[in-house]
Amino acid sequence: MTLIVEEAPDRVVWRLNRPEVRNAIDREMVAALHEACAAVEEEPRVVLLIGEGRTFAAGADIAQLRERDRTDALRGINSKIFDRIHRLPMPTLALVDGPALGGGAELAYACDFRIGTPQARIGNPETGLGILAAAGAAWRLAELVGEPLAKEILLAGRVLTAGEALAVRLLNEVVEPGDLLAAGHRLADRITARAPLATRLTKAVFHAPRSAHPFVDDVAQAVLFETEEKRTRMTAFLDRRKEPRS
Template sequence: MSDERLAVETLDDRVVITLDRPATRNAIDAEMVAELHVVCDQVEKDPKPLLVTGGTEIFAGGADIGQLRERRNVDALAGVNSRVFDRIAALPMPTVAAVAGFALGGGAELAYACDFRIGTPSVRLGNPEGGLGILAAAGASWRLTELVGEPLAKEILLAGRTLNASEALDVRLLNEVVEPDDLLPTANRWIDRMLQNAPLALRMTKLALRMPRSAHPAFDNVAQAVLFETDEKHRRMTAFLDRKSSEALRLAAGRE
């Protein structure tokens, strides 16, 4: 439909979504949020890595200010944006944001919710919500502290600092910076790399990373117990041992 806010491509091993509101700098409105929930439904039922992008020029300039201006306390308490970003962060398989240009306000919070962020030299990340009389309530006020530490988070959230690509890379808010033509290929290579691991091991590891400290090591032991009983673990370890054995035989033959 012409009024859709997302372009969704479902592949055999991943889902790629492109924010598609170029006239508004990909502003995140209620309709886009609803479409993001639909994608989350899909990926929760059929777990695959998720790639989120706005294209090679801009990620998302923020939330839709026209809609935000009209929202009242009941809308804030409903957590319109925070609920969907939390849902993205909790998806069972890894998520990668391919970020170009501005990722501000809600756009930055969407990027923060992903597991990895690949950027271009034009990236500008920040949360200017205070200048609009509100706070960054869709994850930045706590997720950003976890990602970059409290001192820098305060600079961004209280002092209005915007990070360029080099600064974001230095603090690992961006995992890699590449030229625009390489943005999506690089983001897909990150997913390719992760998919070399066993899918269930990926899911268990991501879940372990989200567990509170008090849940460890008990959670790790239970997750490992599940993985120890899988055919995938046995197949992969057998293949590893077979390769080591073959290498040892070749080395021995070379010494004779």
């Protein structure tokens, strides 16, 4: 089983489970991730993504990658699954211990949040293998860290340490390995404490193309204005303000 799925009512943990090859992403894992995405699209929940062992994901399976041809490249095997993860309705959290390289880094980039350990290493060595980072890094990384640093990672093979990634906010937090999953759950707790539909629509509006604004914002707000949860939460807020201060 290349992907272990642990479900809860408001969240799901996906464990990349190929520790013997540092969780290299192969076709079987891609298929399992598609199946897991379908379940979360059907029942939206926060996703926590972690690697078994002391590696997040060391990249695509090089043995398989070496045999792929131009037809495989045009099929977008990895780019399609990472884009699907990026578009999931609720926030996604990558929990990075050890290397997140190549496709592993691109999987982390596709998530909404990234928490790492001091041992985390993030980079894209693809050009050293005669290929490019074609599953999102070539355009998504610049959005995350800015063009100069993105070019250094993509074109010169720079691998960021945990401290460097935290400094540029590619990592939201750095914790010790034993606290990694707990830190992910703490962030998930903060997310799930908020109105689920408001969270879903905020993520959708955030990623809408510039040309769609402000219309898409107004439509999403119109939907939320009609919900009972909006009225309940605002009433509770106003009631708390009426309480006498001690």
